[in-house]
Amino acid sequence: MNLAEVLFGRTRPTPSRDEQLIALSSAAISLDAKLGLRPTGSAGIVIRPIASAAFERAEAQLAGLLEIAGRETGSRITTRADGYGYRWIVIADDELADLVATAYTVSLDLRDAGFGDQVLAAAFAFRAPDGTRLHWLYNFKRAAFYPFAPEEDGERRDNARELQASAAMTGELPIESDVTRWYPMWGMPLDG
Numbered sequence: 001m002n003l004a005e006v007l008f009g010r011t012r013p014t015p016s017r018d019e020q021l022i023a024l025s026s027a028a029i030s031l032d033a034k035l036g037l038r039p040t041g042s043a044g045i046v047i048r049p050i051a052s053a054a055f056e057r058a059e060a061q062l063a064g065l066l067e068i069a070g071r072e073t074g075s076r077i078t079t080r081a082d083g084y085g086y087r088w089i090v091i092a093d094d095e096l097a098d099l100v101a102t103a104y105t106v107s108l109d110l111r112d113a114g115f116g117d118q119v120l121a122a123a124f125a126f127r128a129p130d131g132t133r134l135h136w137l138y139n140f141k142r143a144a145f146y147p148f149a150p151e152e153d154g155e156r157r158d159n160a161r162e163l164q165a166s167a168a169m170t171g172e173l174p175i176e177s178d179v180t181r182w183y184p185m186w187g188m189p190l191d192g
Contacts, residue, residue, distance in 0.1 A: 037126040073098040144176035
């Protein structure tokens with residue numbers, strides 16, 4: 001709180017932690033100009049499922065909302081499981097803004113249904129001119145992005161490229177400052 005807030009009793013509204021996700025839409029031009037990264041048209045939200053009737057009802061509600069969101073944005077939305085037992089809501093759309101908007105809507109709907117702790121991350125796939133992939137991952141609990149550059153063998157990551165991408169986008173995206181929290185996400189069911 002600053003001095004003016006103390007004197008006048010006003011505070012600025014605190015943005016939702018999920019709202020930080022929207023920063024990726026406005027960073028698209030810089031991602032291309034600074035790093036040569038273009039969206040592949042694929043993104044996903046990873047959810048830790050829990051065995052409960054309430055979660056199953058929320059998923060059923062979410063399926064209806066995803067259908068509506070898909071019609072509004074023209075996105076194709078599917079649900080998939082990965083090899084680790086997590087559930088993915090995979091979004092395909094040529095427009096990065098639509099990918100981000102749909103991911104944001106999904107996260108809010110799950111939070112509103114009381115399952116905010118189950119929403120782990122969002123992943124957005126990008127490709128460089130040389131054909132290599134780089135994903136921007138958004139950790140909902142930390143409200144921050146970090147890059148993940150898997151090698152083609154699917155077993156290693158390019159740490160130098162991740163650090164370069166992070167440095168280039170600092171100030172444009174809320175970047176996770178603790179690199180020990182840059183968790184890899186192997187086996188993402190994203191095309192591209």
